[in-house]
Amino acid sequence: MSIPSVLVFPFPCQGHVNPMLTLSQKLVENGCKVIFVNTDFNHKRVVSSMVDQYNEESPLKLVSIPDGLGPNDDRNNLGKLCDSMLITVPEALKKLIEDNNNIHLKGDNRIRFIVADVHVGWILNVACELGIKGALFWPAAAALFHLVSSVPKLVDDGIIDSDGSILTSKRTIQLSPSMPEMDTRTLFWFHMARHMGGSHYLNFLVHHCFPALNLTQWWLCDTAYELEPQVLTLVPSLLPIGPLLRSDHYYKTNATLRSLGQFWEEDLSCMSWLDEQADGSVLYVAFGSFTLFDQNQFNELALGLDLTNRPFLWVIREDNKMAYPHEFQGHKGKIVNWAPQQKVLSHPAIACFVTHCGWNSTMEGLSNGVPLLCWPYFGDQPYNKTHICDELKVGLGIDKDQNGVVSRGELKTKVEQLFNDESIKCRCVVLKEKVMKNIAKGGTSYENLQRFVKEIKE
Incomplete structure (x- = not known):
């Protein structure tokens, strides 16, 4: 044939x-x-x-x-x-x-x-x-x-x-x-x-x-x-x-293989760092290939991650022009330019995903049963946030203040709320099982x- x-x-x-x-x-x-x-x-x-x-x-x-x-x-x-x-x-x-x-x-x-x-x-x-x-x-x-x-x-x-x-x-x-x-x-x-x-x-x-x-x-x-x-x-x-996901065998047989099609080189060191973290303890923070923050918002995000007092994996693209605020400790975190996202989200250490709600990120998060903290930037992302939070009920939205900024306090509050919400975690697991049945034989x-x-x- x-x-x-x-x-x-x-x-x-x-x-x-x-x-x-x-x-x-x-x-x-x-x-x-x-x-x-x-x-x-x-x-x-x-x-x-x-x-x-x-x-x-x-x-x-x-x-x-x-x-x-x-x-x-x-x-x-x-x-x-x-x-x-x-x-x-x-x-x-x-x-x-x-x-x-x-x-x-x-x-x-x-x-x-x-x-x-x-x-x-x-x-x-x-x-x-x-x-x-x-x-x-x-x-x-x-x-x-x-x-x-x-x-x-x-x-x-x-x-x-x-x-x-x-x-x-x-x-x-x-x-x-x-x-x-x-x-x-x-x-x-x-x-x-x-x-x-x-x-x-x-x-x-x-x-x-x-x-x-x-x-x-x-x-x-x-x-x-x-x-x-x-x-x-x-x-x-x-x-x-x-969900269109790389095959399991692709990852299990090629632990050091980078994902085909990335515009930036994946930093695989984050995987061994995740191996050292407790199960269900890490915030994964990634905003895709387009999102850019101004210095004020970047500061609030960095200081908000410190305030959560939890381990975090933060993806900051190499085209980022913002400087870290001088008060930023970051000692609980790992920062990389680009991550093998599907591998990261399937890691047992990940507790929640702070995301821009791009559709690929949404699908990868849902496929791994990871609760989503939704911080949309542009395009279809505000709609996806509404769908995640109001229809599927597997995430929470992050709200901006009267100046259009997500404050460090808001980030800390929503992280704590998501970590303590057992009903969202349960819905994530149930939805993951349903979604993954779609790509299994039959x-x-x-x-x-x-x-x-x-x-x-x-």
């Missing part, structure tokens, strides 16, 4: 690359070859973070194409990045596929299927042009997929205007009677403004990305039925295949992935 080659293309942000690389590893485990396409800029970062561990002969091959921006352009300006990619990527991708398929006129290495992040869904037009089948992958909550696909109706019903601004005095909107109401303050496009004009982002999704749903019937999502039953019942075409997510693999192989 021939081995099909699949091209996988994520949006060029860490939170999009991670789940799509894990999906790629699942495809390889199920007998596919994968050509994983990063932008040139991110490809260099990914390969350098691997510390000579990347194998060119692997059935998972890393390649790259230009994003159209100059070497000194700011890739955190997502509006500029999206506009540039729309112009540059289609031709570059078409050339990559044609060059590959011309070299391999027959056999396994011809690209026969494309999996695109919905945020670059427009590349399925290239797939159609070349007669290649495609699928779309949504790396966030299913509820937000449904929200974006409902935008034309929300505009028609006079609830929002075409820029996404709320036209009603109501504080909540409801997409369906079977779904919980959504706080209009958590509509994710309002929280994108600092990286991309809010309306620009919404219009980009609605006009360039979501029309690609008409080009394929395969819509995949990194979620599990128990996490979002109402919306997955409402949108049966959206197939949950999550589970919904497992079976959906098997159906998808069968489609690729046919």
Whole structure:
């Protein structure tokens, strides 16, 4: 039987690359070859973070194409990045596929299927042009997929205007009677403004990305039925295949192996440090690849960790420009630039996760039964916080004061509250068991992935 080659293309942000690389590893485990396409800029970062561990002969091959921006352009300006990619990527991708398929006129290495992040869904037009089948992958909550696909109706019903601004005095909107109401303050496009004009982002999704749903019937999502039953019942075409986690054997047989696809090199010394801590004693503090604090907020966070008087593992990216406050002791903690997060969260020493509520972090926390202290930054994170705290009831929100700052006292109070809340801990364990059943043989997510693999192989 021939081995099909699949091209996988994520949006060029860490939170999009991670789940799509894990999906790629699942495809390889199920007998596919994968050509994983990063932008040139991110490809260099990914390969350098691997510390000579990347194998060119692997059935998972890393390649790259230009994003159209100059070497000194700011890739955190997502509006500029999206506009540039729309112009540059289609031709570059078409050339990559044609060059590959011309070299391999027959056999396994011809690209026969494309999996695109919905945020670059427009590349399925290239797939159609070349007669290649495609699928779309949504790396966030299913509820937000449904929200974006409902935008034309929300505009028609006079609830929002075409820029996404709320036209009603109501504080909540409801997409369906079977779904919980959504706080209009958590509509994710309002929280994108600092990286991309809010309306620009919404219009980009609605006009360039979501029309690609008409080009394929395969819509995949990194979620599990128990996490979002109402919306997955409402949108049966959206197939949950999550939680997308690196395989157990991958970690158990490779204790020193770094996770593929990271933009920063993982500091594995934190694992031996965790081994020295008591079970259920450590605060894990990590805010993802985008969050940046000002000096005042950074000080409050550092001094708040001291105030808790508990051991902590704190991830501070190397692009952090803030100085530690002079009163900061930090003697109970370990600070690293980047951590192997899935390994960390599965460690018995971890008691709770202080998180920005990115969807990958949320899924990894829930999959390991770790209570979440929610401190959202932008994008979909305020919605995820509400879902974690109000619907799933497996975490607590951290509140800002009248100046928009999370005080050291607030952090200490919420840490103590979470450590002492047995009902949250119990719900975390129950939810973990339910969620993990999905990816075991016979589970919904497992079976959906098997159906998808069968489609690729046919």
